[in-house]
Amino acid sequence: MIPAAFEYVAPTSVQEAIALLQQHGDEAKVLAGGHSLLPIMKFRLAQPKLVVDIGRIPGLDGIARSGDTITIGALATHDAVERSGLLREHCPLLPETASVIGDMQVRNRGTIGGSLAHADPAADYPGAVLALDAEIVARGPGGTRTIPARDFFVEMLTTALQPAELITEVRVPVIGKGxxxxxxxxxxxxxxxxxxxxxxxxxxxxxxxxxxxxxxxxxxxxxxxxxxxxxxxxxxxxxxxxxxxxxxxxxxxxxxxxxxxxxxxxxxxxxxxxxxxxxxxxxxxxx
Ligand SMILES: Cc1cc2nc3c(=O)[nH]c(=O)nc-3n(C[C@H](O)[C@H](O)[C@H](O)COP(=O)(O)OP(=O)(O)OC[C@H]3O[C@@H](n4cnc5c(N)ncnc54)[C@H](O)[C@@H]3O)c2cc1C
The missing domain is CATH 3.30.390.50 (CO dehydrogenase flavoprotein, C-terminal domain)
Known part of the structure; x- marks a missing residue:
């Protein structure tokens, strides 16, 4: 199946991506790893006129610890989560979850931000972020806000994200002894x-x-x-x-x-x- 024709743009900053999303409204769609968006475009269940590829924005794929919190950039791939030494040691639930997502190709391209934003009820990360009481950080025209995982999933394929809002990171707690x-x-x-x-x-x-x-x-x-x-x-x-x-x-x-x-x-x-x-x-x- 071939998707309907679309324009493609690759912004180099979050601000630029948000401005594009704001300008083009419902006609624009964010592309991260493409492993959920491209299949639905090929089935023509989504026919965006503009695809905004956030995959080239620097600094959105890091995994770092600050105190008792680990921050995972939205563009961290499932593979990066699975292999992260920091997560394996201090929050092993996420690497264990990532390791059973799809196959190696999917894990190499798919991102944690894309999976959460897509909110497929059969996806693997949502249960884990709920159990971890994770926080999802979103940035949009109105600034940055933090959404508790328990408020994030609204219904099938629908989240609390507002139009032109991007997930920038996911915050999970360090898991303690015992x-x-x-x-x-x-x-x-x-x-x-x-x-x-x-x-x-x-x-x-x-x-x-x-x-x-x-x-x-x-x-x-x-x-x-x-x-x-x-x-x-x-x-x-x-x-x-x-x-x-x-x-x-x-x-x-x-x-x-x-x-x-x-x-x-x-x-x-x-x-x-x-x-x-x-x-x-x-x-x-x-x-
Ligand atoms: C063959 C196959 C098998 C799979 N098996 C599994 C599986 O077993 N378990 C599982 O959990 N998943 C599975 N997946 C889905 C995979 O994990 C996807 O990678 C994931 O669901 C979406 O991530 P992505 O980065 O590819 O997002 P994309 O496909 O690029 O985007 C998905 C949606 O999220 C939006 N979006 C993306 N990033 C952001 C962001 N940062 N902020 C706001 N919106 C954003 C897009 O606009 C789009 O609507 C499978 C996919 C395939 C093709």
Whole structure:
């Protein structure tokens, strides 16, 4: 499939990109890694008149630590996140998540900013940023603002970003001692996207769960926090029976999606099974 004709521009600064987006409104679309935008342009589900390629803006792909926060530039590729020594040591949930996104070609081109902005319910990062209580930094005509991950995903393919706003960075906390993290995924056998993906950040002490945060993607129209499971685990022993009973609530309160591969009942079942696995794995890593 060939996309409809479009103009292409590659600004060299965030300000220039924002000005172009403001000037061209709905007719312009941001291009980062292109691994979600180009397929939908080829299917002609998007037909922008102007493609604004932010991939050449310098300084948007760094990964750096400042105090207890790690900042990841919007243009950091999935591969860069997977290989980052800083993240592997201090926030291993993100490299683990990045490592199971698509294949090597996708990971070499796709970016964390593009994935979050696209807000595909079956993408892998959304559950992880929810579990991490990450912050998404956006810059637009009105300046810079910080959006908590829990407010970022509005509905399928829709985020809290305003017109002409760009994600510039994602901020995640440094994970401390006594806290384990895990991302486990049931991948669609054809596309590799998450049929169910569960991200867990769990603080343990004396064999019990002190605090846990669970983000789930693939199950509903948008990624969500499994608050019923979090509540059921708080202060409880981290044995298999208790975790299984809590994980049975993984799809509570959400409209579970069904499709040709997985009916909504099967998906809800997978959500419980994978939540149990992710919690037990995070608990074992918490030490
Ligand atoms: C074969 C294949 C398999 C895949 N498998 C998986 C998978 O298993 N798991 C998974 O999570 N993903 C998967 N993906 C998607 C992949 O991770 C994409 O790279 C990602 O979803 C989008 O990132 P991108 O940088 O390519 O964004 P683009 O495609 O360039 O852009 C995506 C959207 O985000 C907007 N955008 C991009 N950057 C910004 C920004 N900084 N600020 C504001 N808006 C922005 C664009 O305008 C566009 O609307 C797959 C893709 C392919 C082609």
């Amino acid at each position: 806290t384990g993290t895990a991302y486990v995924k049931h991948a669609h056998p054809a596309s590799g996207y998450a049929v169910v993906g569960v991200a867990v950040v769990l603080e343990a002490g004396g064999g019990t769960c002190r605090r846990c945060a669970i983000g789930i993607n693939g199950v509903a129209g948008k990624a969500y926090r499994a608050t019923a499971v979090e509540r059921a685990l708080a202060g409880r022993a981290l044995d298999e029976k208790t975790v299984a009973a809590a994980a049975a609530h993984a799809a509570d309160g959400v409209d579970v999606q069904g499709d040709l591969y997985a009916s909504s009942d099967f998906r809800a079942h997978l959500a419980s099974v994978y939540t149990k696995r992710a919690v037990l794995l995070a608990a074992s890593r918490a030490g």
